[in-house]
Amino acid sequence: MARTTGSHSDITGPKVREAALRLFAQNGFAAVSMRAIASEVGVQAGALYNYTPDKQTLLFNLLCTHMEQLLAAFTDDTSLAPVDRLRRFVDFHIRFHADRPDEVFISYMELRNLSPENFSAVEALRRQYEDRLQAILQSGADAGEFDIADTKIATLAVIAMLTGVNTWFRVGGRLSLDQVIAQYWDMVRKSVMSG
Amino acid sequence: MARTTGSHSDITGPKVREAALRLFAQNGFAAVSMRAIASEVGVQAGALYNYTPDKQTLLFNLLCTHMEQLLAAFTDDTSLAPVDRLRRFVDFHIRFHADRPDEVFISYMELRNLSPENFSAVEALRRQYEDRLQAILQSGADAGEFDIADTKIATLAVIAMLTGVNTWFRVGGRLSLDQVIAQYWDMVRKSVMSG
Incomplete structure:
Protein backbone atom coordinates (compact mmCIF):
# COMPACT_ATOMS: atom_id res chain seq x y z
CA MET A 1 0.00 0.00 0.00
CA ALA A 2 1.25 3.47 -0.93
CA ARG A 3 2.12 4.99 2.43
CA THR A 4 3.56 8.03 0.69
CA THR A 5 0.09 9.16 -0.44
CA GLY A 6 -0.57 9.90 3.20
CA SER A 7 2.29 12.36 3.52
CA HIS A 8 0.37 15.39 2.26
CA SER A 9 -3.01 15.99 3.83
CA ASP A 10 -4.01 18.24 0.90
CA ILE A 11 -3.86 15.21 -1.38
CA THR A 12 -5.23 12.69 1.07
CA GLY A 13 -8.12 14.83 2.31
CA PRO A 14 -10.43 14.34 -0.68
CA LYS A 15 -9.54 10.64 -0.84
CA VAL A 16 -10.36 10.23 2.85
CA ARG A 17 -13.71 11.98 2.40
CA GLU A 18 -14.58 9.86 -0.65
CA ALA A 19 -13.61 6.62 1.11
CA ALA A 20 -15.49 7.55 4.29
CA LEU A 21 -18.59 8.56 2.31
CA ARG A 22 -18.58 5.29 0.36
CA LEU A 23 -18.02 3.12 3.42
CA PHE A 24 -20.52 4.96 5.66
CA ALA A 25 -23.16 4.68 2.90
CA GLN A 26 -22.44 0.97 2.35
CA ASN A 27 -22.05 -0.25 5.91
CA GLY A 28 -23.24 2.52 8.22
CA PHE A 29 -21.16 4.84 10.40
CA ALA A 30 -21.17 2.55 13.45
CA ALA A 31 -19.82 -0.42 11.50
CA VAL A 32 -16.91 1.44 9.83
CA SER A 33 -13.58 1.81 11.67
CA MET A 34 -10.90 4.43 11.06
CA ARG A 35 -8.70 1.44 10.15
CA ALA A 36 -11.16 0.41 7.41
CA ILE A 37 -11.19 3.96 6.01
CA ALA A 38 -7.37 4.07 6.03
CA SER A 39 -7.22 0.73 4.27
CA GLU A 40 -9.67 1.94 1.58
CA VAL A 41 -7.52 5.06 1.01
CA GLY A 42 -4.31 3.00 1.03
CA VAL A 43 -2.61 4.61 4.04
CA GLN A 44 -1.73 3.47 7.56
CA ALA A 45 -4.45 4.14 10.14
CA GLY A 46 -2.16 6.64 11.93
CA ALA A 47 -1.86 8.77 8.77
CA LEU A 48 -5.63 9.47 8.85
CA TYR A 49 -5.17 11.50 12.00
CA ASN A 50 -3.14 14.05 10.05
CA TYR A 51 -6.38 14.78 8.28
CA THR A 52 -9.10 14.35 10.88
CA PRO A 53 -9.05 14.10 14.68
CA ASP A 54 -11.72 11.35 14.74
CA LYS A 55 -14.55 9.58 12.90
CA GLN A 56 -17.18 11.96 14.37
CA THR A 57 -15.41 14.96 12.80
CA MET B 1 -31.21 -9.79 37.15
CA ALA B 2 -34.29 -12.00 36.94
CA ARG B 3 -33.00 -15.05 35.09
CA THR B 4 -36.30 -16.78 35.65
CA THR B 5 -38.11 -14.41 33.26
CA GLY B 6 -36.13 -16.09 30.49
CA SER B 7 -37.50 -19.52 31.20
CA HIS B 8 -40.64 -19.12 29.07
CA SER B 9 -40.13 -17.81 25.57
CA ASP B 10 -43.84 -16.92 25.33
CA ILE B 11 -43.29 -14.36 28.08
CA THR B 12 -39.84 -13.23 27.00
CA GLY B 13 -40.69 -12.88 23.29
CA PRO B 14 -42.58 -9.57 23.49
CA LYS B 15 -40.01 -8.18 25.94
CA VAL B 16 -37.18 -9.14 23.61
CA ARG B 17 -38.92 -7.46 20.66
CA GLU B 18 -39.62 -4.30 22.68
CA ALA B 19 -36.03 -4.11 23.93
CA ALA B 20 -34.55 -4.76 20.49
CA LEU B 21 -36.83 -2.16 18.90
CA ARG B 22 -35.89 0.45 21.49
CA LEU B 23 -32.16 -0.23 21.27
CA PHE B 24 -32.04 -0.48 17.45
CA ALA B 25 -33.91 2.84 17.20
CA GLN B 26 -31.64 4.52 19.75
CA ASN B 27 -28.24 3.20 18.71
CA GLY B 28 -28.64 1.51 15.34
CA PHE B 29 -28.66 -2.20 14.53
CA ALA B 30 -24.89 -2.45 13.99
CA ALA B 31 -24.08 -0.92 17.38
CA VAL B 32 -26.41 -3.18 19.43
CA SER B 33 -25.18 -6.60 20.61
CA MET B 34 -27.32 -9.58 21.59
CA ARG B 35 -25.72 -9.15 25.01
CA ALA B 36 -27.05 -5.59 25.25
CA ILE B 37 -30.56 -6.74 24.30
CA ALA B 38 -30.41 -9.53 26.92
CA SER B 39 -29.27 -7.05 29.54
CA GLU B 40 -32.15 -4.69 28.67
CA VAL B 41 -34.64 -7.56 29.03
CA GLY B 42 -33.00 -8.78 32.22
CA VAL B 43 -31.92 -12.25 31.07
CA GLN B 44 -28.60 -13.95 30.34
CA ALA B 45 -27.40 -13.59 26.74
CA GLY B 46 -27.80 -17.36 26.22
CA ALA B 47 -31.51 -17.19 27.09
CA LEU B 48 -32.17 -14.92 24.08
CA TYR B 49 -31.35 -17.79 21.75
CA ASN B 50 -34.43 -19.66 23.02
CA TYR B 51 -36.38 -16.90 21.35
CA THR B 52 -34.41 -15.96 18.25
CA PRO B 53 -31.55 -17.67 16.38
CA ASP B 54 -29.71 -14.36 15.79
CA LYS B 55 -29.88 -10.57 15.61
CA GLN B 56 -30.70 -10.64 11.88
CA THR B 57 -33.83 -12.70 12.52
Missing part, protein backbone atom coordinates in the same frame (compact mmCIF):
# COMPACT_ATOMS: atom_id res chain seq x y z
CA LEU A 58 -15.20 13.13 9.50
CA LEU A 59 -18.97 12.45 9.50
CA PHE A 60 -19.71 16.02 10.55
CA ASN A 61 -17.55 17.39 7.73
CA LEU A 62 -19.29 15.18 5.16
CA LEU A 63 -22.75 16.27 6.28
CA CYS A 64 -21.82 19.97 6.55
CA THR A 65 -20.11 19.96 3.16
CA HIS A 66 -23.20 18.41 1.58
CA MET A 67 -25.48 21.08 3.07
CA GLU A 68 -23.07 23.91 2.19
CA GLN A 69 -22.87 22.73 -1.42
CA LEU A 70 -26.66 22.53 -1.54
CA LEU A 71 -27.00 26.07 -0.20
CA ALA A 72 -24.31 27.36 -2.60
CA ALA A 73 -25.89 25.64 -5.61
CA PHE A 74 -29.42 27.07 -5.26
CA THR A 75 -29.99 30.74 -5.85
CA ASP A 76 -33.56 31.93 -5.75
CA ASP A 77 -34.52 34.57 -8.31
CA THR A 78 -36.98 36.85 -6.55
CA SER A 79 -37.64 38.80 -9.76
CA LEU A 80 -39.64 35.81 -11.04
CA ALA A 81 -43.28 35.01 -10.26
CA PRO A 82 -43.74 32.70 -7.22
CA VAL A 83 -44.85 29.79 -9.42
CA ASP A 84 -41.69 30.09 -11.53
CA ARG A 85 -39.49 30.33 -8.44
CA LEU A 86 -41.17 27.18 -7.13
CA ARG A 87 -40.64 25.40 -10.44
CA ARG A 88 -36.91 26.24 -10.35
CA PHE A 89 -36.68 24.94 -6.78
CA VAL A 90 -38.37 21.62 -7.62
CA ASP A 91 -36.18 21.08 -10.68
CA PHE A 92 -33.02 22.00 -8.75
CA HIS A 93 -33.82 19.90 -5.67
CA ILE A 94 -34.51 16.68 -7.58
CA ARG A 95 -31.46 17.03 -9.86
CA PHE A 96 -29.04 17.99 -7.08
CA HIS A 97 -30.09 15.06 -4.90
CA ALA A 98 -30.26 12.52 -7.75
CA ASP A 99 -26.62 13.38 -8.52
CA ARG A 100 -25.47 12.63 -4.94
CA PRO A 101 -27.14 9.44 -3.72
CA ASP A 102 -24.47 8.58 -1.13
CA GLU A 103 -24.39 12.09 0.37
CA VAL A 104 -28.20 12.21 0.62
CA PHE A 105 -28.35 8.71 2.08
CA ILE A 106 -25.86 9.36 4.88
CA SER A 107 -27.36 12.81 5.53
CA TYR A 108 -30.58 11.05 6.56
CA MET A 109 -29.19 7.81 7.95
CA GLU A 110 -26.37 9.15 10.08
CA LEU A 111 -27.93 12.26 11.62
CA ARG A 112 -28.47 10.30 14.83
CA ASN A 113 -24.75 9.53 15.02
CA LEU A 114 -23.76 13.20 15.19
CA SER A 115 -22.85 14.61 18.58
CA PRO A 116 -25.57 16.97 19.91
CA GLU A 117 -23.53 20.05 19.01
CA ASN A 118 -22.71 18.80 15.50
CA PHE A 119 -26.36 17.82 15.02
CA SER A 120 -27.44 21.36 15.87
CA ALA A 121 -25.02 22.81 13.33
CA VAL A 122 -26.28 20.52 10.53
CA GLU A 123 -29.89 21.21 11.53
CA ALA A 124 -29.25 24.94 11.27
CA LEU A 125 -27.99 24.49 7.70
CA ARG A 126 -31.06 22.40 6.86
CA ARG A 127 -33.29 25.07 8.25
CA GLN A 128 -31.58 27.68 6.04
CA TYR A 129 -32.43 25.56 3.01
CA GLU A 130 -36.02 25.01 4.16
CA ASP A 131 -36.35 28.75 4.74
CA ARG A 132 -35.61 29.40 1.07
CA LEU A 133 -38.50 27.20 -0.04
CA GLN A 134 -40.74 28.65 2.65
CA ALA A 135 -39.98 32.18 1.38
CA ILE A 136 -41.12 31.13 -2.10
CA LEU A 137 -44.32 29.57 -0.78
CA GLN A 138 -44.99 32.60 1.42
CA SER A 139 -44.54 35.00 -1.49
CA GLY A 140 -47.08 33.00 -3.51
CA ALA A 141 -49.48 32.90 -0.57
CA ASP A 142 -49.11 36.66 0.00
CA ALA A 143 -49.82 37.28 -3.69
CA GLY A 144 -52.97 35.13 -3.49
CA GLU A 145 -51.56 32.71 -6.09
CA PHE A 146 -51.01 29.88 -3.61
CA ASP A 147 -53.51 28.55 -1.11
CA ILE A 148 -51.49 27.13 1.81
CA ALA A 149 -52.73 26.80 5.37
CA ASP A 150 -49.23 26.82 6.90
CA THR A 151 -46.16 27.49 4.76
CA LYS A 152 -43.78 25.75 7.19
CA ILE A 153 -45.75 22.49 6.98
CA ALA A 154 -46.04 22.83 3.20
CA THR A 155 -42.25 23.29 3.02
CA LEU A 156 -41.60 20.08 4.93
CA ALA A 157 -44.22 18.21 2.89
CA VAL A 158 -42.74 19.30 -0.45
CA ILE A 159 -39.15 18.55 0.57
CA ALA A 160 -40.08 15.07 1.85
CA MET A 161 -41.92 14.32 -1.38
CA LEU A 162 -39.06 15.51 -3.59
CA THR A 163 -36.24 13.87 -1.62
CA GLY A 164 -38.20 10.60 -1.75
CA VAL A 165 -37.22 10.33 -5.43
CA ASN A 166 -33.77 9.21 -4.25
CA THR A 167 -35.18 6.07 -2.63
CA TRP A 168 -36.36 4.58 -5.93
CA PHE A 169 -35.03 6.50 -8.96
CA ARG A 170 -32.40 4.70 -11.03
CA VAL A 171 -30.79 6.02 -14.22
CA GLY A 172 -31.85 3.73 -17.07
CA GLY A 173 -35.12 2.80 -15.33
CA ARG A 174 -38.64 3.04 -16.74
CA LEU A 175 -38.72 6.86 -16.62
CA SER A 176 -36.06 9.47 -17.35
CA LEU A 177 -35.21 12.04 -14.69
CA ASP A 178 -36.86 14.70 -16.87
CA GLN A 179 -40.12 12.71 -16.89
CA VAL A 180 -39.94 12.24 -13.13
CA ILE A 181 -39.33 15.94 -12.57
CA ALA A 182 -42.25 16.84 -14.86
CA GLN A 183 -44.67 14.71 -12.83
CA TYR A 184 -43.39 15.92 -9.43
CA TRP A 185 -43.60 19.50 -10.64
CA ASP A 186 -47.21 18.94 -11.72
CA MET A 187 -48.10 17.49 -8.31
CA VAL A 188 -46.26 20.15 -6.29
CA ARG A 189 -47.72 22.99 -8.35
CA LYS A 190 -51.27 21.72 -7.95
CA SER A 191 -50.78 20.95 -4.23
CA VAL A 192 -50.13 24.62 -3.38
CA MET A 193 -52.28 26.39 -5.97
CA SER A 194 -55.40 28.34 -5.17
CA GLY A 195 -58.70 26.60 -5.94
CA LEU B 58 -34.84 -10.33 15.29
CA LEU B 59 -34.57 -7.33 12.97
CA PHE B 60 -36.40 -9.15 10.19
CA ASN B 61 -39.25 -10.07 12.57
CA LEU B 62 -39.57 -6.47 13.76
CA LEU B 63 -39.75 -5.10 10.21
CA CYS B 64 -42.14 -7.83 8.98
CA THR B 65 -44.43 -7.44 11.98
CA HIS B 66 -44.61 -3.69 11.39
CA MET B 67 -45.58 -4.17 7.73
CA GLU B 68 -48.07 -6.94 8.55
CA GLN B 69 -49.76 -4.76 11.17
CA LEU B 70 -49.90 -1.90 8.65
CA LEU B 71 -51.51 -4.16 6.03
CA ALA B 72 -53.96 -5.60 8.58
CA ALA B 73 -54.95 -2.15 9.87
CA PHE B 74 -55.90 -0.56 6.54
CA THR B 75 -58.95 -1.80 4.71
CA ASP B 76 -59.92 0.08 1.60
CA ASP B 77 -63.66 0.58 1.02
CA THR B 78 -64.15 0.31 -2.72
CA SER B 79 -67.81 1.28 -2.41
CA LEU B 80 -66.71 4.87 -1.72
CA ALA B 81 -65.79 7.49 -4.32
CA PRO B 82 -62.05 7.60 -5.16
CA VAL B 83 -61.58 10.94 -3.40
CA ASP B 84 -63.11 9.53 -0.20
CA ARG B 85 -60.99 6.38 -0.39
CA LEU B 86 -57.93 8.60 -0.78
CA ARG B 87 -58.96 10.72 2.18
CA ARG B 88 -59.29 7.59 4.35
CA PHE B 89 -55.85 6.42 3.24
CA VAL B 90 -54.17 9.75 4.08
CA ASP B 91 -55.82 9.92 7.50
CA PHE B 92 -54.95 6.29 8.26
CA HIS B 93 -51.34 6.50 7.06
CA ILE B 94 -50.43 9.57 9.11
CA ARG B 95 -52.12 8.31 12.30
CA PHE B 96 -50.71 4.78 12.07
CA HIS B 97 -47.15 6.03 11.55
CA ALA B 98 -47.37 8.81 14.14
CA ASP B 99 -48.32 6.14 16.71
CA ARG B 100 -45.22 4.02 15.96
CA PRO B 101 -42.18 6.31 15.66
CA ASP B 102 -39.60 3.64 16.56
CA GLU B 103 -41.02 1.03 14.17
CA VAL B 104 -41.14 3.55 11.31
CA PHE B 105 -37.64 4.80 12.09
CA ILE B 106 -35.99 1.38 12.03
CA SER B 107 -38.07 0.33 9.01
CA TYR B 108 -36.28 3.05 7.04
CA MET B 109 -32.93 3.08 8.79
CA GLU B 110 -32.22 -0.61 9.01
CA LEU B 111 -33.45 -1.86 5.63
CA ARG B 112 -29.82 -1.98 4.47
CA ASN B 113 -28.93 -4.30 7.34
CA LEU B 114 -31.36 -7.01 6.20
CA SER B 115 -29.93 -10.00 4.37
CA PRO B 116 -30.83 -9.92 0.64
CA GLU B 117 -33.53 -12.55 1.10
CA ASN B 118 -35.07 -10.83 4.14
CA PHE B 119 -34.90 -7.49 2.30
CA SER B 120 -36.89 -8.98 -0.60
CA ALA B 121 -39.56 -10.25 1.78
CA VAL B 122 -39.98 -6.84 3.45
CA GLU B 123 -39.95 -5.10 0.06
CA ALA B 124 -42.76 -7.39 -1.12
CA LEU B 125 -44.89 -6.35 1.89
CA ARG B 126 -44.15 -2.69 1.16
CA ARG B 127 -45.19 -3.17 -2.41
CA GLN B 128 -48.51 -4.70 -1.27
CA TYR B 129 -49.16 -1.55 0.73
CA GLU B 130 -48.16 0.74 -2.13
CA ASP B 131 -50.44 -1.25 -4.44
CA ARG B 132 -53.43 -0.38 -2.28
CA LEU B 133 -52.81 3.34 -2.67
CA GLN B 134 -52.06 2.90 -6.36
CA ALA B 135 -55.43 1.12 -6.82
CA ILE B 136 -57.19 4.13 -5.29
CA LEU B 137 -55.32 6.58 -7.50
CA GLN B 138 -55.96 4.44 -10.57
CA SER B 139 -59.69 4.26 -9.85
CA GLY B 140 -59.82 8.05 -9.61
CA ALA B 141 -57.82 8.42 -12.82
CA ASP B 142 -60.06 5.92 -14.65
CA ALA B 143 -63.14 7.83 -13.48
CA GLY B 144 -61.63 11.10 -14.76
CA GLU B 145 -61.67 12.60 -11.26
CA PHE B 146 -57.89 12.51 -10.83
CA ASP B 147 -55.31 13.80 -13.29
CA ILE B 148 -52.17 11.73 -12.76
CA ALA B 149 -49.49 11.09 -15.37
CA ASP B 150 -48.24 7.88 -13.72
CA THR B 151 -50.07 6.35 -10.74
CA LYS B 152 -46.98 4.43 -9.54
CA ILE B 153 -44.93 7.62 -9.28
CA ALA B 154 -47.82 9.44 -7.63
CA THR B 155 -48.09 6.60 -5.09
CA LEU B 156 -44.43 6.90 -4.14
CA ALA B 157 -44.67 10.70 -4.00
CA VAL B 158 -47.71 10.67 -1.70
CA ILE B 159 -46.27 8.03 0.63
CA ALA B 160 -42.96 9.90 0.94
CA MET B 161 -44.80 13.13 1.71
CA LEU B 162 -47.03 11.52 4.35
CA THR B 163 -44.34 9.46 6.05
CA GLY B 164 -42.21 12.61 6.29
CA VAL B 165 -44.56 13.79 9.06
CA ASN B 166 -42.75 11.38 11.40
CA THR B 167 -39.46 13.26 11.04
CA TRP B 168 -40.79 16.43 12.64
CA PHE B 169 -44.21 15.92 14.29
CA ARG B 170 -44.24 15.96 18.09
CA VAL B 171 -47.34 15.66 20.29
CA GLY B 172 -47.76 18.95 22.13
CA GLY B 173 -46.08 20.92 19.36
CA ARG B 174 -47.40 23.96 17.52
CA LEU B 175 -50.03 21.96 15.60
CA SER B 176 -52.27 19.06 16.61
CA LEU B 177 -52.17 15.85 14.58
CA ASP B 178 -55.67 16.67 13.30
CA GLN B 179 -54.46 20.03 11.98
CA VAL B 180 -51.46 18.37 10.34
CA ILE B 181 -53.67 15.74 8.71
CA ALA B 182 -56.07 18.43 7.46
CA GLN B 183 -53.26 20.28 5.68
CA TYR B 184 -51.67 17.15 4.20
CA TRP B 185 -55.06 16.00 2.99
CA ASP B 186 -55.62 19.36 1.31
CA MET B 187 -52.24 19.13 -0.44
CA VAL B 188 -52.61 15.47 -1.48
CA ARG B 189 -56.16 16.02 -2.76
CA LYS B 190 -55.15 19.01 -4.86
CA SER B 191 -51.97 17.32 -6.12
CA VAL B 192 -53.94 14.54 -7.86
CA MET B 193 -57.15 16.36 -8.82
CA SER B 194 -58.10 17.20 -12.36
CA GLY B 195 -57.58 20.87 -13.21
